[in-house]
Amino acid sequence: MLRFVEERAVLLGTYIVEQKATVRAAAQRYGVSKSTVHTDVSDRLRTVDRDLFDKVRVVLDENKAERHIRGGIATQKKYLLEREKEKEVSE
Numbered sequence: 001m002l003r004f005v006e007e008r009a010v011l012l013g014t015y016i017v018e019q020k021a022t023v024r025a026a027a028q029r030y031g032v033s034k035s036t037v038h039t040d041v042s043d044r045l046r047t048v049d050r051d052l053f054d055k056v057r058v059v060l061d062e063n064k065a066e067r068h069i070r071g072g073i074a075t076q077k078k079y080l081l082e083r084e085k086e087k088e089v090s091e
Contacts, residue, residue, distance in 0.1 A: 006048045008032075009040035013049070013056045016041060022063050 012026050019025070023041075027034045041060070045053040 005040070005044060009044040009048055010052065012037050013041050013045050013052045016059050017052065017055045020059055020062075023060070 008030075012030060012032075015021055015026050015029060016023075021029070023034050023037045026041075027037045030037075041053070041056045045056060
């Protein structure tokens, strides 16, 4: 495997663990696709740094368990903003 790819996997994994970041957040931060992040931290990291891989797995499992909550919060915000805009228009 290319050294750059291994280093990127470690970099992404470290970021996810330290920030408790999602795959999407890590992808946005480092300018790569979500697929790249997922492949790096799920497959490549396993062979490069097993300890870091295990830590990343914990964070990603936690994020997966909470994603329905984050989705609900986002939907709630969306409709609150819509109501506020309707009030401004009607005033």
